């Protein structure tokens with residue numbers, strides 16, 4: 001994986017809001033968001049695959065919307081709310097979030113390389129479209145590449161999580177579970 005800083009690049013101070021925490025980073029203007037997340041902030045849950053916008057392994061949320069972090073300069077994300085896969089688990093206990101548990105329960109991953117990208121794609125999508133059908137989900141996950149699962153289990157996992165969230169909203173339950 002290539003870091004996008006080159007020799008002799010000018011640097012600038014930028015402030016990034018990541019998972020609710022503000023970070024000051026000194027970086028070159030053309031450095032990508034994914035490089036700053038992984039190399040400067042050590043948030044290595046966001047993966048890098050193709051580095052040119054095809055695979056979706058680097059998907060994070062920017063102001064709630066899924067974005068390919070290899071296609072965005074870190075400086076462009078200043079002032080926005082950036083959310084990475086690290087936000088899904090409970091920060092105090094490390095307990096996995098409902099969407100992560102659903103991926104586990106429904107075998108939505110094998111090697112796991114693509115998984116952070118699918119999780120963030122799904123998290124952004126379900127926030128926007130909580131009533132999404134399985135067909136809607138199938139269409140959305142086609143945006144990212146997985147070489148292992150054949151996609152069906154990923155669709156099942158996201159659909160199970162969406163269904164559980166809907167039922168919890170309906171019953172007013174506070175605890176979320178997709179298992």
Ligand code: FES
Pocket residue numbers: 047048049050051052053054055056057058059068069070071
């Ligand atoms: S690494 Fe960003 S889309 Fe593949």
Ligand code: FES
Pocket residue numbers: 108109110111112113114115145146147148149
């Ligand atoms: S689980 Fe291996 S690439 Fe998706």
